[in-house]
Amino acid sequence: MSLLEIRNLHARVGGREILKGIDLTIQPGEVHAIMGPNGSGKSTLAQVLSGRDLYEVTGGEVLFDGRNLLELSPEDRAREGIFLAFQYPVEIPGVSNLYFLKAALNTIRKHKGLPELDAMDFLGVVQEKMALMEMDESLLNRAVNTGFSGGEKKRNEIFQMAVLEPRFAILDETDSGLDIDALKIVANGVNSLRSPERSMLVVTHYQRLLNYIVPDFVHVLAEGRIVKSGDKNLALELEETGYAGLEEAEAFERA
Amino acid sequence: MTSVAEQPNPYLANFPAFAARISGQAWTQRLRESAIERFAELGFPTTRDEEWRFTNVAPIARAAFEPAAYTPHAITPEQLDRRLFADSSACRLVFVNGHFAAELSCAGKMPAGVRTGSLARVLAEQPALVEPHLARYAAFENHAFVALNTALWEDGGFVWVPKGVVVEAPIHLVFVSTGGAPPAVSHPRTLIVAERASQVTIVESYLGPGGEGYFTNPVTEISTGEGAIVDHYKLQREGDDAFHVGTVQAQLGRSANFTSHSISLGGALVRSDTNAVLSEGTEVTLNGFYLAAGRQHVDHHIAVDHAKPHGASHELYKGILDGKASAVFNGRILVRKDAQKTDAKQTNKNLVLSEDAVINTKPELQIYADDVRCTHGATIGQLDPEGIFYLQSRGIGKEEARDLLTYAFARDVIDRIRVEPLRERLEQVLFERLHDHRQ
Known part of the structure; x- marks a missing residue:
């Protein structure tokens, strides 16, 4: 059975339709990249899948492991194994990274019927993942994302993903604003989490990230629809022609 | 009449x-x-x-x-x-x-x-x-x-x-x-x-x-x-x-x-x-925390009189308001003519959890010396929906996310309490009050 199945998904925000019929099927272990120009609906798709109530789903369905995903609350989606790495991670002053992540992990473990981790066990899990992300342990005691640099925030997202071990991860423009060194660390973290059970949807504007996180499939989103799908070579092709060329081709095909 | x-x-x-x-x-x-x-x-x-x-x-x-x-x-x-x-x-x-x-x-x-x-x-x-x-x-x-x-x-x-x-x-x-x-x-x-x-x-x-x-x-x-x-x-x-x-x-x-x-x-x-x-050279720290719900009305007036040079005053008052509660914060800082090198800072932050709660906040600075540093700021805000969604997206329930953010708001002023049993009981009461609130 496929892990995620999106059928004819329509969604709007503030009365404006953004997603105009998305179809996408992802099998366990696959990494799919979604590319597209600004405003094509990439981030909307990421947010809709994770349950942001700002967006109204007006049609279609999403099945996650055969279940209707759209009727689940954001927290229940997370507990079922969906993870969104935010394009703009939110600062939460007054809540330490450590407290936050322990609360999150234990909620998810409880949901899976696993025993909750105590502080010592949790620290063990966390230290290993921090080393993977080349993060300083002092970040644990700082408030969530508060005063973090852009790169630290993005690394913190992947670090959380490493700790929470989701079945399906959505990376929303995780590469934006990263220098090449930080990009390599992030990509390395993501690649180490690839497994035959875990699938990923990598949303990006630039092909550069896909040199480091090599996708199984690439889809091009334009004006709320997937207009083209292919393998990793599609990303390289886009790098050459740009989105403008693609949109012209699309218009030509539709005409 | x-x-x-x-x-x-x-x-x-x-x-x-x-x-x-x-x-x-x-x-x-x-x-x-x-x-x-x-x-x-x-x-x-x-x-x-x-x-x-x-x-x-x-x-x-x-x-x-x-x-x-x-x-x-x-x-x-x-x-x-x-x-x-x-x-x-x-x-x-x-x-x-x-x-x-x-x-x-x-x-x-x-x-x-x-x-x-x-x-x-x-x-x-x-x-x-x-x-x-x-x-x-x-x-x-x-x-x-x-x-x-x-x-x-x-x-x-x-x-x-x-x-x-x-x-x-x-x-x-x-x-x-x-x-x-x-x-x-x-x-x-x-x-x-x-x-x-x-x-x-x-x-x-x-x-x-x-x-x-x-x-x-x-x-x-x-x-x-x-x-x-x-x-x-x-x-x-x-x-x-x-x-x-x-x-x-x-x-x-x-x-x-x-x-x-x-x-x-x-x-x-x-x-x-x-x-x-x-x-001269006195240092004053005024911290405050108020939590009001229902029809409670809580008014804090604080006044600091810098009468002599080299004094410092730090004021941090934070309030959480719910229901039809109302609160007042009035912070007066007087720096007299002789009180040169005064360092005064005032902050009042309010978290308003309901549509009907009201806060009136007013700084009142009277400065007669010319070599001083005086700053003040007041904020009135709601829980950040982005923050709530962020916590939810990691598996934390919506109500718990709200409680966590509310508690986080008050945390720095509660952390300043140095009498440990008092601080611990206050944390406990805050959690209980938040819990009652959603019953």
Whole structure:
């Protein structure tokens, strides 16, 4: 059975339709990249899948492991194994990274019927993942994302993903604003989490990230629809022609 | 229509009998008389008074409170222990309805020379300790409630720490009201004197039963010598129908360090003033936290008087408002002409959880010196929906996410509480209140 199945998904925000019929099927272990120009609906798709109530789903369905995903609350989606790495991670002053992540992990473990981790066990899990992300342990005691640099925030997202071990991860423009060194660390973290059970949807504007996180499939989103799908070579092709060329081709095909 | 002023004022009517009954010195009797005269002139403030613009005390003025009587055995030590926040092993002075309750109090282990006890008793036994301080700091000329307290107080706490002595365990002053009909008023009066280079921590707790419309009108005066360190906590947990109007007035010596924490959780109508007068090089920290829901009204007025150079004042007040609650924050900073090199900072932050809650926040800076640093800022905000979604996206439930963010908002001001049992209980109460809120 496929892990995620999106059928004819329509969604709007503030009365404006953004997603105009998305179809996408992802099998366990696959990494799919979604590319597209600004405003094509990439981030909307990421947010809709994770349950942001700002967006109204007006049609279609999403099945996650055969279940209707759209009727689940954001927290229940997370507990079922969906993870969104935010394009703009939110600062939460007054809540330490450590407290936050322990609360999150234990909620998810409880949901899976696993025993909750105590502080010592949790620290063990966390230290290993921090080393993977080349993060300083002092970040644990700082408030969530508060005063973090852009790169630290993005690394913190992947670090959380490493700790929470989701079945399906959505990376929303995780590469934006990263220098090449930080990009390599992030990509390395993501690649180490690839497994035959875990699938990923990598949303990006630039092909550069896909040199480091090599996708199984690439889809091009334009004006709320997937207009083209292919393998990793599609990303390289886009790098050459740009989105403008693609949109012209699309218009030509539709005409 | 009869106005309040035309009705017979029970405070004035009862004063002669009270003055005849209460024991004291000739000078305290004169003080009481001049205070009641001043109260007669002032009357209760109305919302036309700038200082009371957002706090309508008409329900207090209207009510015919009886003077609160001492009711021994109204509360057992066990009942008290369950309701108190601070560590019970510290020295504790308990006042029931404004009267000293020796059987509920314990002296604790105090360093030699420290004097603690009932102000009325110390006034009778050693008036020379009291006279140089009582009513010298908390001016009643322009404050009707301070005038009432000065005229009508029966007892309250007395703490005297001699030169160079450090009292490590907090001294806990507990003011319990027992309620009952008819509604009663008490006017606890506390005097804290910390001599040169001494150090002391005082916790004042106010508590009483819910569903009772009693009134507590306390005044606390604090006087510190040069280099003294005083950490003062006022924990207001009156019953939900109670009235509380209180003043803490601190007169601070050269290079003294004074920290005040005013925590307001209870009461229906609450006004809490904290005023500090600084000397050269004095450092003052005023922290405040208020949590109000239902129809509670909580008004904090703080005033810092930088009278001399090189003083510093740091003010952080935070409030959480829910339901139809309302709150006032008024922060006055006066920097006099001679107070060069003053460093004053004021911050007031409010978290409004409901559509109907109201906050009025007002900085009041009067600066007459030219080489000073004064900053102030006020914010009023709601819980950040992005933050709630972020927590949800990691598996944390929506209600828990809201609680976590609310708690996080208050955290820095609660973290500043140095009396550990008090801080822990306060964290617990905050979580419980948040939990109740969503039941």
